[in-house]
Amino acid sequence: MNLDFRSYPVRLTSSPEKGRYFLAKSNIKVGEVVLKCSPLATAPFDNHKKRYCYTCNLYNSSAYSYHCVSCDQAYFCSLECYKNDSNVLTKHELICNISRKIATWSADKHMKSVVRLLVQILLEYLWEKKYNDNEPKNDTLRNYFKDFLLLKSHYLDWSINLKQDWMRHKNFLLSIFKSSNLIQENIEFDEFLHMVSRIESNGFGMYYQSKGREILFGRAIYPFASFFNHSCDANCDALQPNYRGENDQVESVQTEINSSTLIKKKETFRKVEFIALHNINEGEELTISYIADTHSPLQWEKI
Numbered sequence: 055m056n057l058d059f060r061s062y063p064v065r066l067t068s069s070p071e072k073g074r075y076f077l078a079k080s081n082i083k084v085g086e087v088v089l090k091c092s093p094l095a096t097a098p099f100d101n102h103k104k105r106y107c108y109t110c111n112l113y114n115s116s117a118y119s120y121h122c123v124s125c126d127q128a129y130f131c132s133l134e135c136y137k138n139d140s141n142v143l144t145k146h147e148l149i150c151n152i153s154r155k156i157a158t159w160s161a162d163k164h165m166k167s168v169v170r171l172l173v174q175i176l177l178e179y180l181w182e183k184k185y186n187d188n189e190p191k192n193d194t195l196r197n198y199f200k201d202f203l204l205l206k207s208h209y210l211d212w213s214i215n216l217k218q219d220w221m222r223h224k225n226f227l228l229s230i231f232k233s234s235n236l237i238q239e240n241i242e243f244d245e246f247l248h249m250v251s252r253i254e255s256n257g258f259g260m261y262y263q264s265k266g267r268e269i270l271f272g273r274a275i276y277p278f279a280s281f282f283n284h285s286c287d288a289n290c291d292a293l294q295p296n297y298r299g300e301n302d303q304v305e306s307v308q309t310e311i312n313s314s315t316l317i318k319k320k321e322t323f324r325k326v327e328f329i330a331l332h333n334i335n336e337g338e339e340l341t342i343s344y345i346a347d348t349h350s351p352l353q354w355e356k357i
């Protein structure tokens with residue numbers, strides 16, 4: 055597998071039973087950062103969209119005012135996030151229409167969240183093909199569409215009920231994705247559902263803290279994060295801090311956000327960081343503990 059994890063001490067391997075997973079490429083010390091990556095795509099739930107910055111992924115305790123007036127689905131924390139990066143709006147224009155259609159689509163919260171992630175993922179793909187998107191100039195790894203395709207789909211194991219739930223929306227979904235050029239004219243719905251399954255089985259929750267509790271407000275896809283298998287006796291832990299800057303962690307979103315500081319240090323939030331919980335030997339499998347929560351099928355949970 056031709057994947058570049060730069061200087062991170064990880065190596066991807068695979069087996070028929072486990073699929074693809076990470077091994078330690080060298081000895082890792084307790085506390086060491088094993089991998090840091092940014093999301094391939096994120097999608098807040100509809101009732102949180104106004105508090106989530108479409109550009110930098112910062113979640114706020116109150117609604118942002120800058121937004122796309124044509125779809126009302128993309129909100130921005132600052133003028134900088136809204137306007138200064140001309141790519142953001144040009145890119146958003148490609149999915150503005152489909153975003154508006156999804157907003158009025160009658161489907162449950164879970165389905166909508168999966169479909170919104172798929173829109174973002176396919177948009178990344180469209181963009182990657184159009185432009186030679188540069189790597190970020192920091193130590194965070196970026197996930198690409200090809201990494202998403204490495205994820206395991208469980209579509210063939212779906213129950214009849216689950217299949218039927220999606221089949222009901224077949225015509226609507228194919229038509230909106232085709233009219234936005236996100237999928238090809240001749241795609242089979244099965245292929246579409248394989249992508250849905252990859253998201254369902256590998257999505258991570260996005261949380262904010264309120265009064266000491268973690269509240270789920272959306273989903274994100276980090277293909278590389280999915281290569282850490284689950285273990286009850288995990289040797290790594292995943293952190294997803296709501297960063298303001300590398301050394302200036304925003305502990306709580308209730309903290310007042312000083313927009314002038316933020317503008318100076320624009321960052322992409324919602325990175326995920328994997329830390330070694332104890333010393334790990336070269337060749338050992340890297341694992342994290344997924345929190346099981348039956349209420350939300352995507353919450354750190356692999357199916």
Ligand SMILES: [Zn+2]
Pocket residue numbers: 107108109110111112130131132135
């Ligand atoms: Zn922002």
Ligand SMILES: [Zn+2]
Pocket residue numbers: 122123124125126127128146149150151153
């Ligand atoms: Zn829009």
